[in-house]
Amino acid sequence: MTRLRIVEIFGPTVQGEGALIGEPTVFVRSGGCDYRCSWCDSMHAVDPAFRASWAAMETAEVWAEVQRLSGNQPLTVSLSGGNPAIQDFAPLIALGQAQGYRFACETQGSIAKPWLADLDTLVLSPKPPSSGETVDWDAFDICCQAARGAGAVVMKIVIFDDADYAWARAAADRYPHLPLYLQPGNPEVDPDRAVDPQRLSDRLLWLVDKTMNDNWFAPRILPQLHVLLWGNKRGV
């Protein structure tokens, strides 16, 4: 079977952001990423310096851990990272869906895999200018095509500033058929430091006000609920 690089498997807890906010979920976080976003909140799953802490696991081992955490009760399994699309999750998805589990995945849309079409929910999160990365829209289009057949495909964009906001509007114009979620950026990503909930709230209010003042009603606007609740603590 396929060997996977896994950073952590945790849950069940509720999904904290985006289309599935509030949904009971077990998270499978994979190691490795083709991006280096300036504000990445999961560098422990991105930077090869952490590679020694990533487990090499067979698909069956990953699946056994998901089953154990969920008490064999079907729920949503979220494939996150890093960029999970680097690896081959097709066997895990097949194993889980055969037992009634649903699979979601969040990826930036830089790498397409056939198993994107097997997902119940695909969240494509192209990175805005503040990330320091540049989106290859041709690669993104190939991901959209690869995902045909998935239960739902949505787009999520993190907004730190006015430039990100303008960029998100252009991205929304480019993909009007993708349900859109905006999320205020969180610059406080140090897991050893407490998060200021007032600053998080202020960022959400800023984004809500800006979007409403523009009469831009296409996106849903949501915070990272888990950060409001738990700060940057890992494994929750």
Added chain:
Amino acid sequence: MTRLRIVEIFGPTVQGEGALIGEPTVFVRSGGCDYRCSWCDSMHAVDPAFRASWAAMETAEVWAEVQRLSGNQPLTVSLSGGNPAIQDFAPLIALGQAQGYRFACETQGSIAKPWLADLDTLVLSPKPPSSGETVDWDAFDICCQAARGAGAVVMKIVIFDDADYAWARAAADRYPHLPLYLQPGNPEVDPDRAVDPQRLSDRLLWLVDKTMNDNWFAPRILPQLHVLLWGNKRGV
């Protein structure tokens, strides 16, 4: 045209709870309710003592105000209350949908109206024991039947304590086909007093832990985002 008792029309802002959390919305709050929930957070729309502050408006006037607030850009209009199902919103829904607006409504499911079937989203929120009300499930069933044809029908239950939680599990067993949203109760409903965000977070964490520990993965669990952001301030 139909004359409506209206408490307030406000927005656009984001929906703070339930299935449409994060969705840009104009709220139309109607006056009058057949319930008196002990923890009601909208007594100004329920208690006849406030009746003098409710406006008697023609449907066309309500619609004009929604258009003004939304800059004639279609979005979701949420009919709330009180119990909006007391009144006849059919003409308003027809007027709005003809111009591309979507309509959502939240009601306890005690009174059925034919226009429930015209909604894009109907949120049925039966009240648990802590409310002091007793649900008439026959009336609730009639609401479910009346709503056939609506875009989506979901159930939302507020949970204050263990008794509410047990009651919600039984309600979920009774209506397994309705997507379910759980929301921790907020006992701090005085609009003139600040809300303690830590207490709100603690209540959500309690509910998440309890539900996850029971391996009950059917409901989504969400806070009242607007209360986290704005406390009990009205008109936001």
